[in-house]
Amino acid sequence: MLALEALVAEKSIVKKLRNIFLFLLGYKKMGPKDFPHQEGLAWETIHTMTHRGTHMDAPYHFGSMCGQEKAKTIEEVPLEWCFRNGLLLDFTHKKAGEWILRQEIIEQLQKIRYEIKPLDIVLIKTGCDQYWNKPAYLTAYPGLSKDALYYLLDKGVKIIGIDSYSLDRPSFIMMEEYKEKGRNHDALWPCHFAGRDREYCHIEQLAHLDKINMPTGFKICCFPMLIEKGSAGWCRVVAIIE
Structure with missing residues (x-):
């Protein structure tokens, strides 16, 4: 042999x-x-990270465990989460570093007379995609408060998208509060770390939410790129308006 x-x-x-x-x-x-x-065939080789451009953060990005269970990596995110009815919330009036509050979400829902349903995909419009490729893109956006996040998750929401750099406030603001509050870790990425207790995904760096001219009545398709054991996957998000 x-x-x-x-x-x-x-x-x-x-x-x-x-x-x-x-x-x-x-x-x-x-x-x-x-x-x-x-003429031959065209192709490209790309060297980048999974958190560049429009991408979906998997529960694993927030921590290795979600409650008592192993956190899902991006290829484990259920398909049924990623093609659902959409809900657009307008917070373009918010200034850089401000909180998007629970009560403000409730007031918008009351205004449009809509009750959030389980697995609705919630899109938060800040208008900060206008700063793409500019220094302000990293600093000039508001952030969702932890209380507001829990309100959405309590309604059965599993995916939240935002048209800014992050669902949380700018990093330099969080770092300043962290030091001012005696290095209190609760000041750091509250929406991200909330994912260690409650299972959900969020999509960051969306664009063109201003093209959706209605708060409800449309569907969102947001299947992420399947990357084995990935903490995120690039995502082409499409609003389907009848």
């Missing part, structure tokens, strides 16, 4: 050497002239 394996390995090496030799001589080499119209 050992002799047979050695013979197979030797033949494989000889074959590789032969192919390399033929390639160098030009017999196994292809160039533009070998393709129709002397």
Whole structure:
């Protein structure tokens, strides 16, 4: 058996050497002239992180455990969460660093006479996508309060999307509060770390929510890229308006 394996390995090496030799001589080499119209096929190689651009954060991003269960990675997010009725909440009046409060969400729902249903996909419009590719994109947005987040999750919401850099307030504001409050970790990424207690996903860095001209009556499709054991997946989010 050992002799047979050695013979197979030797033949494989000889074959590789032969192919390399033929390639160098030009017999196994292809160039533009070998393709129709002397044009080959296009492709790209991308080196980036899963939290760039429009992406969905999986429960695993918030922590390795969600309650007493192992947190879901992005490929484990249920498909039924990702194609549901949409709800658009308008907070474009909010200033940088301000909280989006529970009572403000309730008031908007009362104004449009809508009761949130389980698995509704909630979109929060801040208008901060206008700062994309500018320094203000990282600093000029409001954040959802933890109390407001829990209100949505209590209604059965599993996916929340926002058209700014993060669902939480800008990092420099959280860091300042963290130091002012004696290094109280509750000041840091409250919506993210809430995901260690309550299972949900959020989509960050959305754009063009201003194109949706109604608060309800549309569907959202937001299937993330399946990345094995990933904490997030790039996501092309589409609003389907009848």
